[in-house]
C-alpha cells in the first residue's frame with residue numbers, strides 16, 4: 001500500500017505501522033508478495049529463508065515510507081519495534097549519527113504530554129462483577145477529577161479536561177470487555193484521591209465488594225523500554241533495567257497486594273523489562289495507608305527519573321510534588337551547556 005501511494009503520488013499526511021514486529025519471525029509480520037499459507041509453511045520449514053524474506057520486505061517497506069515522508073508525511077513508530085527491526089534488517093531508517101529517522105510516539109506525544117507529568121493508564125476492577133458497582137466508581141472518579149481540575153495548573157488542565165470527558169462517556173461508549181473494569185488516565189494526585197474514595201465506598205457499602213487497582217506497563221514508571229515507554233528519556237538510563245526493578249520492589253514494600261516483573265511485552269523479548277502490581281482495596285484503614293504509600297511511590301518514582309533526564313514536564317511535576325509533600329526530597333539535575341561539557345572531554 002505504501003508503495004502504491006508513493007508511486008501514484010497520493011498525499012498521506014500521517015503514517016505509522018502496526019504490524020506485530022515485536023515477534024518478526026513467527027507470524028508478527030508477513031513479507032510482501034508471499035501468501036499467508038506459504039508464509040506459514042516457510043516459517044516452519046525454512047525459518048532462515050522466512051527471516052530473509054521479512055528483512056527484504058522491511059527494506060522495501062521503509063523505502064516507500066521514506067518517499068512519502070519526503071513529500072511531507074509525518075511518520076511515527078507505534079511501539080511495535082518497527083524502527084528497531086527495520087534497522088536490524090538494514091533498511092534506510094537511520095540518520096548519520098545512528099539514531100532513527102523517525103520518532104516513537106512516546107518521544108513526540110505520550111512522553112511529553114502524559115508520562116512526564118505523571119499521567120498514565122490507572123486501572124481498577126470491581127470484584128463483585130456488577131455493572132452497578134462500576135457505575136459508582138465512574139461517578140466517584142469523575143467527581144474527584146472535577147474537584148482537582150478546579151485548581152489544576154495550566155500545564156495539566158487539558159489533560160484533566162480530556163480525562164473527565166473520557167470517564168463521562170465511558171459507560172455510554174461500552175468500554176467494558178468482560179470484567180467490570182476501567183482504565184482512566186490520571187496523575188499521582190488523581191490516582192490517590194480516586195483510590196481513597198473507592199476505599200471509603202467499599203467501607204460504607206456504596207460498593208458491594210472490594211476493588212482491585214492496577215495499571216498498564218505503558219505508564220510513567222515501572223518499565224524500562226528504550227524503544228517505547230522510556231524512549232523520551234535521553235540520559236542513557238533507558239538502556240538498563242534498574243528503574244523497572246527498583247520500582248516494582250518499592251511497590252511490594254509499600255503495600256501492593258501482588259507484584260510482577262516480566263520481559264518482552266509488546267516490543268519483543270530482551271528489549272524491555274516491565275513491572276506491575278495489583279492492590280486490593282477492602283475498605284480498611286490498612287488499605288487507605290497502603291494506597292497512599294504505594295501510589296505515591298509508583299508515580300513519583302518515574303517522574304523523578306524523568307526529571308533527572310531533564311524532561312521539562314517532569315521537572316515541573318516533581319517540583320510540584322515536593323511542594324505538596326515536604327517530606328519528599330528529590331535531587332534535581334543541573335543544566336550545563338553541551339559545548340561546555342564537550343570541552344571537558346576534549
Ligand SMILES: NC(=O)c1ccc[n+]([C@@H]2O[C@H](COP(=O)([O-])OP(=O)(O)OC[C@H]3O[C@@H](n4cnc5c(N)ncnc54)[C@H](O)[C@@H]3O)[C@@H](O)[C@H]2O)c1
Nearest residue numbers: 018019020021022028029030031032078079080218266267
Ligand atoms: N502503542 C501501543 O500502545 C500499543 C498497544 C498495543 C500494541 N502495540 C504493538 O502494536 C503491534 C500490533 O499489535 P496488535 O495487537 O494490533 O497485533 P495484531 O497481530 O492483532 O495485528 C497486526 C496486524 O498486522 C497485519 N500484518 C502483518 N504483516 C503485515 C504487512 N507486511 N503489511 C500489512 N499488514 C501486516 C496482520 O495481518 C495483523 O492484522 C504489536 O507489536 C504490539 O506490541 C502497541
